[in-house]
Amino acid sequence: MVCTANDLLAWKDFPKGLKILLLDEDSNSAAEIKSKLEAMDYIVSIFCDEKEALSAITDKPESFHAAIVEVTTINSSETYKFLETAKDMPTIMTSNTHCLNTMIKCIALGAVEFLWKPLSEEKLRNIWQHVVHKAFNAGGTVLSESLKPIKESVVSMLHLQLENGKLRKENSEETENVSLVHKDELEQSGGSDKYPAPSTPQLKQGGRSLDDGDCQDHANCSTEKESGELDGESKSVETTCGNSITEENLQPGKHRRPKEVEIKEEDDSANNSKSESHTYFPPQSEDNLNDFNHGTGSPSKASGLHNSCVNRTNRKKMKVDWTPDLHKKFVQAVEQLGVDQAIPSRILDLMKVEGLTRHNVASHLQKYRMHRRHILPKEDGRRWPQPRDQKQRGYYPHKPIMAFPAYQTSNPFPAAPVYPLWGAPSSHPRPAGVHMWGSLSYPSWQPAESWHWTPYPAGAMNADAWGCPVMPPPHGPCSYPQNSYGFHNSGRVDSGYSMSANSFELYPAQDVIDKVVKEAISMPWLPLPLGLKPPSIECVLAELSKQGISTILPDIKSSINYHST
């Protein structure tokens, strides 16, 4: 058998010496293939019968590193059986028949590649890649006996290479990681096969571009974040793939787990053609990820987006995908800090998302502010021209537009964060003890659409929506501490302004209006909500009289007078 320690030591010329099981009923074809393989120093064992081949594999699994199996329309079912049985062995299918169905089925059953006959040397030369690939991606649990030494050998080889080269990996680093990194290098330089897909080496030699990236798994993502934050922001992370990660998910090491920031990466323009890499996790590959420590479980579902990660050969950009979840975290952090106090570093701390950098946050914050600044005013700001001098950070030109009583401005963490919004069901409870005119502005900004946000989901905190605070800001955005009931959108009070479709949707519920009016009456010392013009006493009296009310309670009257003056 081949896989002894001595064999490994002598395996300097890998892949020479790889043992190939060749199953082909056509003896001529088999002989021809064998001849070519042997010319390349592969060791070939020919079988004409599936059962024999299978028993050979079963009896001596370590005796073969890979199999080349011919499939015909006649023997296909047996071939499939072979594939299923010899799953752990990298099996390359060959055929004279160009049958897509057969091809697909073989691949589906685990074949690593499908080659049409005749098999040229070119095609055969690189079949070793499948062996290495399998060795590294078997997921540990299914790594066959014959592949283990392969893996070790390759790791060893690469390790040596690296030591001579540039990357010096600390010895302390666990083997898995080492192998990982190395493997990446190997793949990138040699155009070896990538993870999930059967690589048709002969076709991809040399320039693996997109595919490389595609298959790249998180290992790459994690690789150096080197580029990135020179300012040392990104401590451990690097790139990540997946979703927003929570602390709990963090591994002591550095490789991200299931939830991390989704990042797309692009190749270094200097070296490669630039392309974004999208990680694809074929079903069978998922567990393989662990092998390399990069795994991230499955693509994050939180974001409907693809998982993207990056091949870190380059150092350029890692695009953070601000998924709704991530954005939600962001908004929560911002609101927790208070819009005024929200600065990138603090937000970053609160978010606790591995892989996210201050720059990322700053960038997002910029966008966030832009939205608040520009979009809001567009919708409702027209009627509230702001003084230009209010340039204080965190100050948003938009005026209060809240249609509901809000929280006390001094309480940044209301016990019951309820965010009634325009059009929100009147059943929304109102925070107890709040009697001030809400100082909050609930920017109706934004187009929920852009964040997959459903307007006013019952009980939901619309954090996904731009500007929809998850937590009320500590204080109002402007100097209208008391007038938050902006009815300017109603069009009733103010018909001089056009209303957007959204405005209609946001139209305050009647009971809310009633409530506001009631409060205005009961608390005459408070200014009227914005948008409400104090009626003249004459008008009020006339209206009351019209309704058959001739007697006016003193406090009502005083209230009217109060506001009228």
Place this chain on the structure above:
DNA sequence: TGCTAAATAT
């Protein structure tokens, strides 16, 4: 370190 604006990517 934060902010803005330009550059770049999608």
Place this chain on the structure above:
DNA sequence: TATATTTAGC
């Protein structure tokens, strides 16, 4: 072209 994100510069 519009939008999102990164990068550069202050």
